[in-house]
Amino acid sequence: MKETNQETQITDPIAIVKSLINAMENNDAEKIRSLFNKNASQAYGDGAQKSGNAFFSWLESDIIDRKGKVSNPEYKSNNNEVVVTGQYSSEGYTNKANFLFTVKDGKIQSWQMRY
Numbered sequence: 001m002k003e004t005n006q007e008t009q010i011t012d013p014i015a016i017v018k019s020l021i022n023a024m025e026n027n028d029a030e031k032i033r034s035l036f037n038k039n040a041s042q043a044y045g046d047g048a049q050k051s052g053n054a055f056f057s058w059l060e061s062d063i064i065d066r067k068g069k070v071s072n073p074e075y076k077s078n079n080n081e082v083v084v085t086g087q088y089s090s091e092g093y094t095n096k097a098n099f100l101f102t103v104k105d106g107k108i109q110s111w112q113m114r115y
Contacts, residue, residue, distance in 0.1 A: 013077055013079075013082050013103035014075055014082050016082075016107070017075065017103065019031070024069045025069050025070075027067050027069075029064045032064060033056070035107065035108050036059070037109050039051055039052050039109075040108055040109055040111070041055055041109070042059070042111045043110075043113070044113050044115075045115070049110075066090035066091040068088065069088070069090070070086040070087065070097045071086055071089065072086045072087060080104060081103075082100075083098070083099065085098050095115055097113075099112065099114065100114055
């Protein structure tokens with residue numbers, strides 16, 4: 001198979017979420033940001049969702065700036081939903097990860113942290 005310089009658009013939900021977890025491991029802020037829909041949302045458990053600019057502010061302060069990552073990630077998918085479990089840690093914090101991601105049109109649409 002001949003390689004090209006063109007970047008292929010990845011649309012498989014589990015591949016997109018794995019890209020996020022890998023980018024978090026490497027603290028690749030640009031890659032992390034690029035994987036989310038511009039109207040992405042995040043919630044802790046069943047709490048209120050942050051979306052749009054509020055989501056990206058949270059992503060910067062809680063994930064990128066604090067170097068959040070998941071050790072020993074395990075993935076399960078069901079259509080456009082991907083669950084990631086493992087051990088989450090960031091500067092000054094650690095807990096078991098149980099994250100539910102929803103992927104739409106090749107971007108992460110939502111991230112629910114279900115500790």
